[in-house]
Amino acid sequence: MDKLTLEKIANSRLMQGISDVEKMMVCFGAREIEKRSGETIVGYGEKASIVIITYGKATVVSEDYFGNRNIINKLSECEIYGAAFVYSRHEVTSRLIADTDVRAVMLDGEKLHKACGENCADHTRFLYNVVKTISQSCVGFLEKTEHLSRRTTREKVLSYLTAESIKKGATEFTIPFSRQELADYLAVDRSALSSELGRMQADGLICFKRSRFKINNTILNA
Amino acid sequence: MDKLTLEKIANSRLMQGISDVEKMMVCFGAREIEKRSGETIVGYGEKASIVIITYGKATVVSEDYFGNRNIINKLSECEIYGAAFVYSRHEVTSRLIADTDVRAVMLDGEKLHKACGENCADHTRFLYNVVKTISQSCVGFLEKTEHLSRRTTREKVLSYLTAESIKKGATEFTIPFSRQELADYLAVDRSALSSELGRMQADGLICFKRSRFKINNTILNA
DNA sequence: AATTGTTGGTTGTTTTTACAACATTTTACG
DNA sequence: CGTAAAATGTTGTAAAAACAACCAACAATT
Numbered sequence: 094m095d096k097l098t099l100e101k102i103a104n105s106r107l108m109q110g111i112s113d114v115e116k117m118m119v120c121f122g123a124r125e126i127e128k129r130s131g132e133t134i135v136g137y138g139e140k141a142s143i144v145i146i147t148y149g150k151a152t153v154v155s156e157d158y159f160g161n162r163n164i165i166n167k168l169s170e171c172e173i174y175g176a177a178f179v180y181s182r183h184e185v186t187s188r189l190i191a192d193t194d195v196r197a198v199m200l201d202g203e204k205l206h207k208a209c210g211e212n213c214a215d216h217t218r219f220l221y222n223v224v225k226t227i228s229q230s231c232v233g234f235l236e237k238t239e240h241l242s243r244r245t246t247r248e249k250v251l252s253y254l255t256a257e258s259i260k261k262g263a264t265e266f267t268i269p270f271s272r273q274e275l276a277d278y279l280a281v282d283r284s285a286l287s288s289e290l291g292r293m294q295a296d297g298l299i300c301f302k303r304s305r306f307k308i309n310n311t312i313l314n315a
Numbered sequence: 316m317d318k319l320t321l322e323k324i325a326n327s328r329l330m331q332g333i334s335d336v337e338k339m340m341v342c343f344g345a346r347e348i349e350k351r352s353g354e355t356i357v358g359y360g361e362k363a364s365i366v367i368i369t370y371g372k373a374t375v376v377s378e379d380y381f382g383n384r385n386i387i388n389k390l391s392e393c394e395i396y397g398a399a400f401v402y403s404r405h406e407v408t409s410r411l412i413a414d415t416d417v418r419a420v421m422l423d424g425e426k427l428h429k430a431c432g433e434n435c436a437d438h439t440r441f442l443y444n445v446v447k448t449i450s451q452s453c454v455g456f457l458e459k460t461e462h463l464s465r466r467t468t469r470e471k472v473l474s475y476l477t478a479e480s481i482k483k484g485a486t487e488f489t490i491p492f493s494r495q496e497l498a499d500y501l502a503v504d505r506s507a508l509s510s511e512l513g514r515m516q517a518d519g520l521i522c523f524k525r526s527r528f529k530i531n532n533t534i535l536n537a
Numbered sequence: 538a539a540t541t542g543t544t545g546g547t548t549g550t551t552t553t554t555a556c557a558a559c560a561t562t563t564t565a566c567g
Numbered sequence: 568c569g570t571a572a573a574a575t576g577t578t579g580t581a582a583a584a585a586c587a588a589c590c591a592a593c594a595a596t597t
Contacts, residue, residue, distance in 0.1 A: 155457075157461075163464040177453035180450035181447060181453070186454070186458075187457065217439065220439075221442065224442060224446050225404075227446065227449050228398070230453060231449055231456065235409065236408075238460055239379075241464060241502065243383075243502075244554085244555075245582095245583070271543095271544070272545055280465075280466065281584075282585050283545085284545090284547080284585085287547080288548085290545095303545080466585070467553065468553080494575055494576090495574080503555085505575085506578095507553085509575060509577080510577070511554095512576090525574090525575080
């Protein structure tokens with residue numbers, strides 16, 4: 094495992110405060126993988142494992158039997174996928190797709206359930222990091238259900254954009270989605286989303302160009 | 316803390332395999348509370364803590380500024396609330412409401428972050444239980460977003476009912492929601508939900524009476 | 538610069554939903 | 568048992584979304 098890969102892994106939230114990251118990789122049966130843009134990194138029903146993205150970007154999706162795509166979230170370098178499936182021992186019900194060429198490290202699901210037997214500080218710390226990471230993604234899902242629970246497209250968009258604005262700490266920001274992706278994230282029709290965004294701009298609620306948005310303070314009166 | 320309360324706590328998923336539950340309660344600054352039906356057990360923005368329901372039932376909700384209620388899930392005896400907020404250190408963004416008269420035990424959020432210092436087996440096991448429990452609720456949210464992402468009321472209902480059927484392992488089962496609650500869970504209008512359920516019954520997809528549902532195998536062709 | 542593909546925007550039509558108002562059934566309780 | 572209150576079902580209408588088909592802008596490639 095090269096220096097750079099190890100560095101990316103050490104930077105992931107899972108490995109904060111771990112003294113011997115390399116040893117952990119051995120413990121958890123880490124193996125490096127490479128995928129081309131568009132390929133599936135982890136598919137439905139596959140053996141659960143934790144994926145750490147070390148290079149590139151990826152999207153977590155689920156699709157129903159009629160091909161309706163549902164975007165769950167987006168992952169960048171140093172971010173992880175799959176922990177909730179590993180530790181709940183639940184079947185993998187989402188799919189991880191490479192947006193770009195991707196390098197990643199996969200930690201074996203079964204090995205993650207076993208401590209190293211030495212009850213070492215690193216394993217305890219790792220478990221704590223897992224708790225924190227999964228909790229954060231849990232709160233993230235909670236936020237997404239907030240958006241999805243809004244009745245109109247306008248309300249969904251406002252809910253998402255204000256949350257994003259708060260996260261970025263600015264009224265002007267770039268979102269990580271194309272139009273089609275934003276539509277799939279908010280579970281609305283793309284063209285309907287485009288129309289509504291246009292109306293919202295006409296109403297003075299927002300300004301936007303492609304994926305760059307600015308929300309106006311008039312938004313509070315909407 | 317009386318025998319029965321302690322027993323309920325020991326039965327919660329958080330305490331599986333813990334040898335000295337009573338000592339854990341001391342470590343985590345457990346305090347017992349009682350609420351009347353309809354009262355708020357934990358409100359928005361309150362100090363994060365883990366709540367273990369020892370008697371009664373409760374509902375997790377969030378409301379937007381215009382009073383639209385969004386039901387997140389329902390909790391029964393031995394089930395827990397709040398762990399994701401505690402460990403993500405995120406602000407509490409949902410509200411826990413008593414459906415019936417409720418007795419519960421609250422574990423102090425700050426104390427949960429500290430091990431007992433003795434690096435004891437019980438604390439390690441507890442942390443592992445936390446991981447498992449939060450992972451399960453994470454997967455639960457994932458499932459809920461599946462329902463919410465469907466475009467029509469019929470699809471939302473089918474998605475929910477088939478998931479429920481699989482969970483119960485039977486085609487006939489009782490759901491934990493009233494009509495209004497199911498509507499708030501699936502983010503649709505109550506009367507529209509009633510109509511749609513009627514149409515679905517007329518179409519031979521389902522049979523129902525109040526909260527008792529039976530899904531037909533014709534559902535596979537829908 | 539021309540070509541091609543991708544992305545975003547526009548418009549009109551059909552379907553679906555929200556909303557409101559009311560009818561019916563069930564439940565709680567004096 | 569009878570009545571009130573709550574829950575569920577029904578219907579009609581107005582609003583909103585999905586859908587489809589198309590156009591415009593932009594990016595990448597040669």
